[in-house]
């Protein structure tokens with residue numbers, strides 16, 4: 001399979017879950033890939049799973065200077081970039097009343113601010129044409145108890161996706177689309193505080209018409225499509241992949 005042959009791709013948050021699976025699919029489709037992550041053990045594991053041809057870089061999304069440095073590193077290695085999957089993100093599902101300024105700021109820094117400024121740094125590096133895929137969430141399109149601040153970060157991501165097409169499509173040939181996954185079985189849910197974990201997971205499962213969480217592969221396949229030239233007429237799409245969660 002070579003749907004991404006000769007494509008140079010960056011995946012943020014490529015050391016775990018959806019990003020790691022997408023990196024594997026990109027490689028299988030012939031792309032050259034750089035991934036980022038932050039946790040040393042996950043970086044080591046990803047290096048083993050992805051092999052020596054993939055640069056696995058430690059780039060903390062809370063560090064804006066590091067986002068600019070990442071764009072320079074991508075330029076040094078690849079010259080320019082055909083695909084960016086801006087996927088790194090964190091969740092923090094909890095009762096609305098229990099958020100504080102620190103928890104709110106952490107979510108918005110990693111899920112929104114870092115995406116915003118990384119994209120800004122990547123503009124001079126992105127090829128014309130190129131494809132950018134953002135990882136939003138079905139929670140941006142629905143009303144789930146305990147999603148609140150997390151859902152708001154993903155609403156911002158979906159809004160940026162649409163608005164960046166106005167900034168970048170005509171001027172730079174950058175197509176921007178998003179995937180909005182429903183609940184996908186990844187380590188993302190490990191971060192739910194222990195005291196809320198059961199209630200949050202039970203609530204999530206009960207709401208999915210297909211009766212199960214999705215698999216990372218089921219999102220990665222969609223990202224491959226949006227990244228590839230097969231989707232060359234697709235602009236501003238926000239592909240909800242959620243086992244029917246938001247349609248009922």
Ligand SMILES: NC(=O)c1ccc[n+]([C@@H]2O[C@H](COP(=O)([O-])OP(=O)(O)OC[C@H]3O[C@@H](n4cnc5c(N)ncnc54)[C@H](OP(=O)(O)O)[C@@H]3O)[C@@H](O)[C@H]2O)c1
Nearest residue numbers: 013015016017018037038039042061088089183184186188
């Ligand atoms: N799983 C779901 O149900 C679901 C649903 C909708 C949307 N999403 C979105 O999908 C994306 C990937 O999530 P996932 O489910 O695959 O979760 P995951 O397995 O926890 O992966 C998250 C990725 O983001 C990276 N990351 C986290 N904080 C970071 C930081 N400060 N700086 C740089 N990288 C950081 C992680 O790096 P390390 O592993 O190195 O820490 C990891 O590679 C997120 O944006 C999430 O919001 C997930």
